Amino acid sequence: MELGCYGAAAEQSRAAWVYAEIIGHNGLKAWLRGTQALIAFWSGNPREAAHLANAGREHLRHGTGFVRLCNIESRAWAHLGDVRETQKVIGMGHHAREHVTEPDELHDLVGGEFAFDEARQSFCNAGAWVQVGKPALAIEAAERALRLYATDTERNRRYGGEASTRLEMTDGYLATRDLDAADVALDPVISTSATAGVAHLATRLADICATLDTPLYRNSREAKELAERIRAHPALATG
Numbered sequence: 001m002e003l004g005c006y007g008a009a010a011e012q013s014r015a016a017w018v019y020a021e022i023i024g025h026n027g028l029k030a031w032l033r034g035t036q037a038l039i040a041f042w043s044g045n046p047r048e049a050a051h052l053a054n055a056g057r058e059h060l061r062h063g064t065g066f067v068r069l070c071n072i073e074s075r076a077w078a079h080l081g082d083v084r085e086t087q088k089v090i091g092m093g094h095h096a097r098e099h100v101t102e103p104d105e106l107h108d109l110v111g112g113e114f115a116f117d118e119a120r121q122s123f124c125n126a127g128a129w130v131q132v133g134k135p136a137l138a139i140e141a142a143e144r145a146l147r148l149y150a151t152d153t154e155r156n157r158r159y160g161g162e163a164s165t166r167l168e169m170t171d172g173y174l175a176t177r178d179l180d181a182a183d184v185a186l187d188p189v190i191s192t193s194a195t196a197g198v199a200h201l202a203t204r205l206a207d208i209c210a211t212l213d214t215p216l217y218r219n220s221r222e223a224k225e226l227a228e229r230i231r232a233h234p235a236l237a238t239g
Contacts, residue, residue, distance in 0.1 A: 001035070006043040013039065027106035030060035030069060031114055037072045041079070042200065050076035050085075064107035066096045068116035071124035078131035086132050090125055097121065119148035119161060126168040135175035142169035142185075160198035163189045167204045174211050183226055193234045202235040209236075 001009040013036050020028040033056030041049035053073035060066050070093030077085040097118065106114050122145035130138035145165045166189050173182035186208070189195050209227050217223035230236065 001039055001042065004042075006039050009039050010036065025106075026059040027065055027104055030056045030065045031106060032056075033059065034065075034069050034072050037069075037076065041072070041076055046076040046079040049073075050080070060104075062096060063100055063102075063104040064097075064116050065104050067093045067121060068107065070096065071116070071121055071128075074128040075124055075131070078128035081132065083132045083134075086128050090128060093121060117148070119145045119165075122148065123161065123165045123168065126165065126172065130168055130171045130175065133175070135172040138172035139169055139176075142166070142172060160195070160201075163195045163198045163201070164204075167201075167208070170208055171211070174208070174217075177216070179217070179220065179222055179226070183222070186226070186230070190230055190233045196234045198235075205230050205233060205236055 013032055017029070017032050017036075020032055033052050037049040037052035037056070040046070040052055050073050053069045053076065056069045057066060060069070070089045074086050074089040074093065077089060103109055107116055122141045125141035126138045126145060128138075129135070129141060142165050146162060146169075149162045149165070166185050169185040170182045173179075173185055189201075190205070195201060209230050211217070212223045212227040212230075
């Protein structure tokens with residue numbers, strides 16, 4: 001999935017689902033439904049993504065795994081433009097996070113790739129809010145994610161988490177026409193080639209460039225300069 005090979009990723013997830021059913025592991029089933037939802041989302045099928053994430057909640061109705069599913073589903077509804085469902089599922093995720101009574105075997109105790117911490121949740125919230133036209137909420141969520149990443153140890157950080165959060169924050173600032181703040185938010189991402197391996201970075205940077213090319217910013221010298229800096233990043237320069 002991280003390489004964009006969605007057909008192969010879907011095949012692997014289906015095989016993993018068989019094992020999850022054989023061992024009767026509801027936490028793994030929930031994680032796989034969420035992963036299948038992500039594959040569908042990045043394949044361009046947000047409605048299927050929303051359905052799969054929702055189906056995952058049949059196997060895990062509380063805890064960190066439930067929070068993850070809610071956030072994946074919220075991104076899908078946001079992409080479909082459904083503000084009501086987006087807001088509802090984001091709220092469900094926060095409620096579940098606040099009422100965790102015991103750790104989840106897979107998502108909390110094993111963790112790693114299966115983990116879904118508060119920073120990741122806030123990042124997902126930012127992406128959903130900006131998609132449904134609520135940039136102030138998106139910026140607020142992104143700021144919270146960055147604060148959480150700043151207090152986390154390097155070992156526990158999700159690769160690309162901060163860079164991905166800054167992309168959502170940039171979209172939020174551009175939606176509010178705050179080009180200076182957008183530049184500041186994006187600079188740590190485009191000023192280094194170390195971020196080139198972040199999943200979907202090229203797609204997201206191209207989207208930001210497209211925003212900077214719209215009539216709103218077309219006559220802005222600062223917008224043109226920012227777009228040029230973005231296009232010089234290795235993630236786009238080789239495209």
